[in-house]
Amino acid sequence: MPQAVETIIARCLIEPGFLGKPRAANESLAQADFGPADLEKIRRFAGFICKVKHNHLWGLFPATRRLICHYGIELDIFTKYRLEHDPRAFNAGIESVDDRLISFINFLDAHFSSHGSSYPYPMLLEVLRHERFIWETRLVPIAPAVQPMSSDDLQASRWIDFQRLVVGLDPSLRLFGFHYDVQSIAAQLEEANLEDEIPRGSERVLAYYFDRHSDAVRVVEVDPITTQLLSLINGKRSVRRVIFASRVLGLGHARPVEFREFFEDAHRFGLIKLSPERM
């Protein structure tokens, strides 16, 4: 009998399908003299093992982990994840660390999203997304397809030539709207000093992009006009066409030349690239 117990336990711990079928699992456990309540304990133990096996993946998502731990739900999350994730590929060395990370982060995103407004931990999704954008921004290929103009050349160009330039987004750029101040939350978590009440505010858009000069991901808040202008840039439109579209969409009160400062600043920050060619 003892060997049979070990075999059943092992099967429960490594086969997601088996644990996900309470009837089959319960029948096997009953054969080994487990009580009905033990299935839940074994399920939690499987979640615990899953948690331990994912410890090394948290380095890129420290604030997400700290917030999960702050709420005391790390084991709950891994117990749910364990029902979907098959550990055998990793145990056998087939699943790469990157595959593992992507699978886990996709799960977390879906899990935090699935509850909608009824989820008691609404900050989690936004903090996860914030760290996810930082991670993904770093993964984007560094070299732009077309060599952009220098800032000096740009400033020296005549307005008529400037308007003919093609404008493209930096390939690493991502924009996302948040209702919580995720940067402040991450900082508070790092200092182990999270405020008790963090209010949900109106939407603020953050831009994530890779700064090649400092070899670091930059995060800046962008205003609604900048957000609208950036949303019209596709690597094919000229400056003139982007200005035209934005004026049609509500910025008609501004003269075209007043947009030049935006393009020059955004180019200098690395959010966009201006070039005589299509990108």
Next chain:
Amino acid sequence: MLYNDGCLADSVVGLAYSSTVPDFIRASDGLVDYVEVPFELLRHNPSVFDSCAGIPIVLHCASLSIGGSVRCSDQTVTEIEDWLHRTESPWLGEHLAFITAAREEAGEMLPEGIPAEPYDIGYTVSPPMNRHTLERAANNFESYSQRLNVRLLLENSPLYFQMPSSTMSQSEFVRELCQLADVNLLLDLAHLYISAGNIGFDPMKELERLPLEKVLEIHISGVDRQPDGLWDDHANPAPDILFKMLERVMQDGRTRAITLEYNWASTFSRTVLSEQLEKVRETLTRVPCTA
């Protein structure tokens, strides 16, 4: 001096390996004596050995499946042997647990009646505590000790639920195992505390039931308290009761080494780590190891 007649000298304190630990030890100015490194990590990433250059290593292991029915592969045992030589570890700490289980018992056979590969849990699980397991563990222990030619320490695994077919407590099991074979112990105080909370016994009283004179190494780490029980947690500092337990073990034991296991969070606070080390040092000063 760290080594003394093949053992670590009295009162040494170490840290379980994480990527930040070697630099922490080098900067700690003698606060930490050694680093404990899992064999499985060295096997997967041998450069970890180089990152620990100049720091004594104690090798830890979770592959032998001492409490299981499936023997560890010969190749793995050879690799453990190699790493024991390279690290010059004074002993090998291994779990009193199983990590693999026979698949054919679940009725799974390959074509032509060939037994399928065993289930590989990838994590150590405390086995059923009964006479059958006891004999098997004693045999496995003797066999691996001979093969590896090194002192093998057995670590108590945490109990998260009552294992069916168990007929004795873990302390009874350990005591009988020490009588059947020349076993030395790696007593994980967090595991013992977790087992006490989950199964329902007093951890201080349970210490009295263990052969403390057999304890050569101690593990200390955190405990995660959840609504359904206690769970192992190497990402948070140990509760104070673990230091009372440490003091008690040190009074009777021959403990040579105390390892703090805070290796589940790369962001573990260095300040807290230093405080935990100081607490261990303080306890050792109060109860010097004289054996």
